[in-house]
Amino acid sequence: MQFFSVRQAAFDIIEQIRRADNLQSICDVLKEHGATFGYDAFTLGYVPRSSQQTMRDCIIISGWPPAWARRYQARNHIRIDPVLTYMRQVVDPFSWQQAADAIASPSGRMVMDEARAFQLRDGFCVPFHQPDGNEAGISFGGERMRLSQDERAALHLVAIYAVSAARAIVRSTAGSCARSRVGAPLTDREIECLKWASAGKTAWETSVILSISRRTVEQHLGSAAHKLNAVGRVQSVAEAIRLGIIN
Numbered sequence: 208m209q210f211f212s213v214r215q216a217a218f219d220i221i222e223q224i225r226r227a228d229n230l231q232s233i234c235d236v237l238k239e240h241g242a243t244f245g246y247d248a249f250t251l252g253y254v255p256r257s258s259q260q261t262m263r264d265c266i267i268i269s270g271w272p273p274a275w276a277r278r279y280q281a282r283n284h285i286r287i288d289p290v291l292t293y294m295r296q297v298v299d300p301f302s303w304q305q306a307a308d309a310i311a312s313p314s315g316r317m318v319m320d321e322a323r324a325f326q327l328r329d330g331f332c333v334p335f336h337q338p339d340g341n342e343a344g345i346s347f348g349g350e351r352m353r354l355s356q357d358e359r360a361a362l363h364l365v366a367i368y369a370v371s372a373a374r375a376i377v378r379s380t381a382g383s384c385a386r387s388r389v390g391a392p393l394t395d396r397e398i399e400c401l402k403w404a405s406a407g408k409t410a411w412e413t414s415v416i417l418s419i420s421r422r423t424v425e426q427h428l429g430s431a432a433h434k435l436n437a438v439g440r441v442q443s444v445a446e447a448i449r450l451g452i453i454n
Contacts, residue, residue, distance in 0.1 A: 216243050217361035221368045230442055233373055234268045237365075244354065244362050246347035248272055248327060251373055252439070254291055254342035259409035261285060263428070266439035267343075267373050275325040289315035294334040294344050300363050303330035303348070326350045331359065333366035345370055377445050393452060397431040400424050402453045405444045 220243070223236045237249055249270040255261075262280045269276055278284075285291060289310035290303055307319050322328070330348035337343060345366045354362065393401075396417075403413040410428065414421040428440060435450075437443040447453045 213357045213361045216240070217364050220365050224368055224372050227372060228376070230268050230373060230376055230438065233369055233376070234270055234438075237369060238270055241349070244347065244358055245349055245352045246331070247349040248275075249345060249347045251345040251370060252343065252441070254294055254344065255285055256341070257409055258286070259411040261410065263425070264409060264440050267377065267441050269438050272325050275322065275327065278321065284318050287312070287314040288318050290330070290332055290346055294332060295342060297334060298336060300331060300333045300359060300366075303332065306332070322348070329353070331362060333363055333370075335370055343370055343374070377441060393431055393434055394427070397427045397434075398447070398452060400427040401431055401444060401447045404428060404440050405448065405453055
């Protein structure tokens with residue numbers, strides 16, 4: 208793709224993201240334009256800050272194949288994923304292969320090998336180190352990603368705007384609870400788990416506080432997310448605050 212075409216494509220995508228007013232719209236834009244850069248899947252979220260945090264604690268937008276997301280969560284790959292480990296160490300965009308070469312470990316190779324079974328052989332990741340200490344990133348993957356320097360620069364620009372827009376929507380949604388008091392059919396236990404999640408507690412910490420199993424907490428949070436039409440815990444908490452379910 209010629210440089211002008213790449214640049215124009217990036218600006219077109221950014222304009223669509225700019226008009227998005229919710230996380231699903233951003234997800235839809237990124238899915239729609241995957242063929243432009245050769246990616247088939249993507250995920251946007253935070254790097255875990257606690258050994259107890261799982262993928263569901265950290266995800267903001269998920270465009271992963273559902274089967275891969277389930278396996279990644281079930282096997283807690285967030286602890287050993289070389290892409291996430293490498294993301295903590297660098298500030299510039301990098302390929303998955305760069306991460307695998309830099310973080311050479313049997314467990315890391317296992318994650319990469321399993322991803323290939325879901326047609327995720329190559330990837331490109333853009334890290335973000337926030338002033339508040341949080342680390343975020345967006346990772347694109349596909350069967351074959353061979354980006355030119357111009358395409359890397361264009362996708363980097365798209366990633367910056369997507370992450371910024373997603374975080375702004377999460378903050379805006381969380382701050383709008385006073386404007387909407389519509390309830391949702393959540394159980395008392397689901398609301399209780401969401402309250403502790405909003406306070407920054409992990410599923411394990413919440414399980415200790417409530418004297419229930421971590422798996423039960425995960426089930427309550429998953430059920431709440433489904434009822435709130437949310438993807439992941441971050442959006443679930445934001446939606447619950449916006450609707451006045453928790454404060």
